[in-house]
Amino acid sequence: MPRLHDRFWSCPCAHSARRRGRPRAGAAGPAAKVGEMIDSSVLDPAPPAAHRAQDPGPAHGGPAGFGRASSWHHHLVQRSLVLFLVGVVLALVLNLLQIQRNVTLFPEEVIATVFSSAWWVPPCCGTAAAVVGVLYPCIDSHLGEPHKFKREWASVMRCIAVFVGINHASAVSLKLDFANNVQLSLTLAALSLGLWWTFDRSRSGLGLGITIAFLATLITQFLVYNGVYQYTSPDFLYIRSWLPCIFFSGGVTVGNIGRQLAMGVPEKPHSD
Template sequence: MPRLDDHFWSCSCPASERHKKHLRAGAGGLAAKVDHGAPHSSPSPRRHSASVSGHHCSSSRHANSWHHHLVQRSLVLFSVGVVLALVLNLLQIQRNVTLFPDEVIATIFSSAWWVPPCCGTAAAVVGLLYPCIDSHLGEPHKFKREWASVMRCIAVFVGINHASAKLDFANNVQLSLTLAALSLGLWWTFDRSRSGLGLGITIAFLATLITQFLVYNGVYQYTSPDFLYIRSWLPCIFFSGGVTVGNIGRQLAMNLNSSPHFS
């Protein structure tokens, strides 16, 4: 017959083990709750430093790329201004519209040496100013944004200059009105923006003042002046030139902004 103490130990031991397992499970759950409710530890200083360093490197690369493309655009616009100055000034000199002093050293295009650099610098400034004003106003110019349209605009601008030198009218007023209509037609065909119209008028006004100053000081002169010291159609040439160079600058800026460097 089994003894009472044997029966007691055989019954109490499993219960005791179950009780201990229950206590361990409760302690583990409490520890998990404490760990879950505790605030996360801050990232290590080394990882944070690497993140900040990577951000600075990315910003530095972006800034360097932006400056690189700005220099590229400036050089292209300067070159365009120099070429246009040589070609268009040749037309004016051949028709005896513009006269330079005899002591001026002429190039192969019979132009003063300072004319191409000045026109190239002006073209670079105007070409960079147009997209800058568009960005400032928040009105990106998207009318006929392709190089084929820009090349047609250049061709029309050269044609307007050719007309100013070749066409013979009864008086300068008729010639000036004709060139003014052609210049506005160029703006309407290839630009149609308020910023382009405003900048074109501003450029024409400032360039006319500078030309008046140069002619007044005897740097060069115009034959048959009818608008103070210059020809009355000259502001039309400056206006159409500003619109043309502005379109070139806009196209360059748009192509560079859509390149992978700026993605």
């Protein structure tokens, strides 16, 4: 028995209705194309490229990007605190050695601590150590030259020991048999460069060490000129000529500590 559907489409009226329902190519062509475009846009679930570009992902403020930024800042604060404490301890020990050897002289009214040092020396040295220790790995990352030479804590501790030895040699220079201060300064300069060559060997470390020595020497000249403290037997304006060597070796030492603390730290997030 034939189906009702087949009988309907086989009748003449159905054929005429089907012909009338077909759109003409001239007038209904654009309308048909617009309809196809609307259907394709509705059925396509992918968002436009402009919306995809504005969609915040992990690197543009998303949860993962915020977590990386928070972790990086947390490690930065921790490293700064550790470097500050290291600077305070080194300042107390080394400054006490200089005072006991009568290399540096403070007015008696400013000596107010059990370590016989001016109250402002430890926090200033701690702040400088935090800045220098954070600056070294940041410069390495900026230059794209990660420091990998002798990256272990044993090497860092030996570097600290050599730095303390250089400072001790400058403190007991009055008892050493040197012809003049120039000879002592050249000897300490050679020891400081040897410290850099043994524990650093990076161009960034050499450049930062020289810059730190220059700036710290200028600040020290300013302090001594204003009578904050003084050096015995000054031979380089108001200070001793070997003092830049101490600043250079101290910068390299603190820089190595900062680099070692920065190992394993999450990468700093970049904002596009």
